[in-house]
Amino acid sequence: MSQCTLAAAAKINLYLRILGPRGDGYHAVAMVLQSVNLRDMIHIATQPRKEMSITCDHPQVPTDTTNLALRAAHLLAEQFPKQATGLTIHIEKYIPVAAGLAGGSSNGAALLVGLNHLWNLGLTLAELQSYAARLGSDMPFCVQGGTALGTGRGELLEPLPPLTGGVVVLAKFANLSISTPWAYRTYGEQFSHTFALASVQESDHFVQVLARHILPEIATHLHNDFEKVVLPAHPEIERLKQGLLDSGAWGSLLSGSGPTVFALYPDLTLAKQAIAQLKIDYSGVDFWVAEFCPWGIEIVT
Numbered sequence: 001m002s003q004c005t006l007a008a009a010a011k012i013n014l015y016l017r018i019l020g021p022r023g024d025g026y027h028a029v030a031m032v033l034q035s036v037n038l039r040d041m042i043h044i045a046t047q048p049r050k051e052m053s054i055t056c057d058h059p060q061v062p063t064d065t066t067n068l069a070l071r072a073a074h075l076l077a078e079q080f081p082k083q084a085t086g087l088t089i090h091i092e093k094y095i096p097v098a099a100g101l102a103g104g105s106s107n108g109a110a111l112l113v114g115l116n117h118l119w120n121l122g123l124t125l126a127e128l129q130s131y132a133a134r135l136g137s138d139m140p141f142c143v144q145g146g147t148a149l150g151t152g153r154g155e156l157l158e159p160l161p162p163l164t165g166g167v168v169v170l171a172k173f174a175n176l177s178i179s180t181p182w183a184y185r186t187y188g189e190q191f192s193h194t195f196a197l198a199s200v201q202e203s204d205h206f207v208q209v210l211a212r213h214i215l216p217e218i219a220t221h222l223h224n225d226f227e228k229v230v231l232p233a234h235p236e237i238e239r240l241k242q243g244l245l246d247s248g249a250w251g252s253l254l255s256g257s258g259p260t261v262f263a264l265y266p267d268l269t270l271a272k273q274a275i276a277q278l279k280i281d282y283s284g285v286d287f288w289v290a291e292f293c294p295w296g297i298e299i300v301t
């Protein structure tokens with residue numbers, strides 16, 4: 001029997017433009033994805049019986065075949081029947097669920113990386129990412145992590161120079177989750193008039209700002225099209241975002257399709273002071289402190 005434990009990082013979107021429907025049920029996007037060191041821990045052990053089972057310490061996470069970690073394991077087992085073994089998988093959940101932080105995708109990515117290691121598959125990063133793309137648009141990014149430009153439906157990735165420094169605060173109303181398909185559909189219904197003018201080049205300016213690596217400047221250029229549908233539908237998120245900005249953050253933005261909002265602070269002391277005050281002003285909100293990180297999946301043992 002062999003086993004391994006992996007850390008699977010959450011992602012935020014520093015920039016996200018929705019360019020239009022692709023005709024395959026997805027939307028073309030231009031976005032900058034960034035890993036943060038808020039992570040789930042994934043424990044994988046091989047077992048002699050050819051069965052796969054999954055457990056998770058978070059009640060909202062499905063433990064049936066819809067779990068992205070289990071789906072990733074089944075996909076590789078189908079592709080590599082000779083090397084495949086039975087598995088027990090346990091997810092220690094720290095990334096909030098259905099929060100716009102790609103928690104499920106990071107778990108799936110961890111299984112791809114973990115099984116490549118445990119089953120000695122010898123798959124390259126590009127091969128792992130092509131399996132990841134079959135399971136979700138965010139998953140190829142979760143496999144590589146760091147900082148990247150994502151185009152296509154988010155699966156075509158160009159690595160960008162790593163972002164360092166500052167402190168990221170993540171804030172989420174505990175009882176709120178947002179469905180990603182709802183967010184894309186609603187955006188399409190309300191903003192289809194913008195699609196004719198949209199192009200991938202829209203991200204060029206943000207990428208140039210990013211390359212200068214001046215965090216306060218980056219923070220003022222953060223952009224997410226989903227804010228146009230999510231903030232009007234949930235004014236409490238808009239107020240929370242304003243609270244983060246008023247508390248001394250350089251900038252703040254909805255992550256992905258939400259409902260998590262992140263804010264970038266100069267240092268840990270300021271971030272902790274802000275959280276202490278915001279906890280008094282906003283009830284029912286959970287806060288996390290994180291940093292940018294250059295990895296998506298890390299094999300710990």
Ligand SMILES: C[C@](O)(CO)[C@H](O)COP(=O)(O)OP(=O)(O)OC[C@H]1O[C@@H](n2ccc(N)nc2=O)[C@H](O)[C@@H]1O
Binds near residue numbers: 031102105184
């Ligand atoms: C919002 C983001 O998290 C930003 O990084 C991603 O675009 C979403 O990525 P994801 O959760 O991996 O999404 P997927 O599992 O691939 O798709 C879920 C659903 O979201 C919608 N979807 C997703 C990605 C995309 N580029 N266009 C879409 O319209 C589709 O309705 C799709 O059926």
Ligand SMILES: Nc1ncnc2c1ncn2[C@@H]1O[C@H](COP(=O)(O)OP(=O)(O)OP(=O)(O)O)[C@@H](O)[C@H]1O
Binds near residue numbers: 061062091098257
């Ligand atoms: N391993 C997993 N962890 C969390 N959720 C999972 C997992 N596998 C499947 N899911 C399902 O995926 C749904 C979305 O959860 P997830 O945490 O990935 O959302 P998200 O962060 O909004 O995703 P994204 O940012 O990629 O759109 C959950 O409601 C859950 O039903």
